[in-house]
Amino acid sequence: MSLTGDLRGNNHTYLPQGGNNIISSALHWGPDPANDNWWQNNEKLSALHSTYSGKYHTFGLEWSEKYIFTYVDTRLLQVLYTNFDKPFWAKGDFPPSTPNGTSLVDPWSQTGRDSTPFDQDFYLILNVAVGGTNNWFEDGMAGKPWVNESPTAKLDFWNARDQWYPTWDHGMEVKSVKMWQQKGHNGC
Template identity: 50%
Template sequence: MASRPQMLDDDFTSGIDPSVWNYEIQLDGYGNGHFDWTTSDPTNAYTDKNGLHIVPTLTNETTTITNDQILNGYTLNLTTTKTCTSQQISACGIRSNSTTGKMINPVRSARLTTKGKRGIAFGKMEIVAKLPRGDWLWPAIWMMPAHSVYGTWPASGEIDIVESRGNNYDFPQGGRDHFGSALHWGPYPGVDAYWRTMGQTTLKRSDFSKEFYTFGLEWTEDYIVTYVNNRIHQVMYIPFTKGGFWQRGEFIKYNATEESNPWRPVEEGGKTHHIKAAPFDQEFYLLLNVAVGGTNGYFKDSTLKPWVDGSGREMRDFWNAVNQWHPTWGSADERGMTVKSVKMWQEGKC
């Protein structure tokens, strides 16, 4: 195997390079019901000698929007300010209304991507980072397809290198001493089979917010591996099998037919090619973000959690408990994810 061409080597000493990184600026929680408004504000994403910091902040502390306005009578329109990066109207504007329960996102954070600028289709990636500390923080280092070749999510796949929670060690689903990796895939959202392709790891007597760790991905035409610090400390190993992801998912049990298989074998040159890696045979780009809360079950309902998924007042209940969770966040460096470097290599040809 030939050496891998390096696609990216960024230690952020020159700031946030616009030729590499994009900001995603939205209000709608990206399908997960996050409570944060993602911005390009330098209080939410900035660099210093330690690297890139992605830091959540309270909206009423970092904008002129007051607490009363967060709850009622304020219109936030990212379309008129020409900052919204979504094509969906619901992601770009909201008016707070105490009667209907709609409110301005009470926290702000950042989400950076290399979409359209850097990506790999097979290769390797290493991100040196320190994860955040604080209740209901949801840091993620992950990848999405540059082009939805096989259809909308999850048909074209998703690669989660790191997902964690900023909560303490005693959090039932795992706190900042724990992280998971997963692949998301399926012919349509209702049968996302990520649970068949995931791995987890937990530290003993420490956590991922106390020092920097190297979070790695190795991706070939035969497998995907994630690891921490080195290949020996493997978190997830997913081999690509001959039957492909359609067979792996056993989608026939969900009344799915071969015609609904987005990764069907293709005819080329009079021969049938079975793409065993599909949908993980296309270019993917990198995302870095620290989300806050959510309503998709990543934080399961419990007596510890101040909101209940599906209640219709999740964000409001979360915000009403600000005096419980905000003191756990600590300083900007503690509550933020700090990324010291990002390296990306494209797989070489044999």
């Protein structure tokens, strides 16, 4: 289970989804990778009259026993808000089994908390992800030089670097990372 915050490295002219003028957040959760229901709470926020690469921004996360949300620069500019108002298994509306017939079992109900699986310690990871075969960059759109299902997708991506590299803002700059925890707060 994880929370992601994504910002494409492509410039703002990247279509159809946008580039460095769009930020998104999603919770990744499901009983297995094939049933990751990130799409049920993937939210995007457009920059107003600018991009997110022109200056430093505060990308924040507030996480409690009742909700989790992400924001940009101020808590008022929320990107994603997920209320822990019912169990994630019920939110998922998962199929009874995988395509090969393996039963899907609720791994979270034993806690009795609606916030499970987001009621445990997690790690902060900052990275620059490129390419990908999870449809974040849709096949056939904006001259994408690889196909997700290709056995050589990573190589195809690399071989096309002269095409995509010039469209990127090159790199990730981090001015600071700060984390706080409420006194006496256990769990989340």
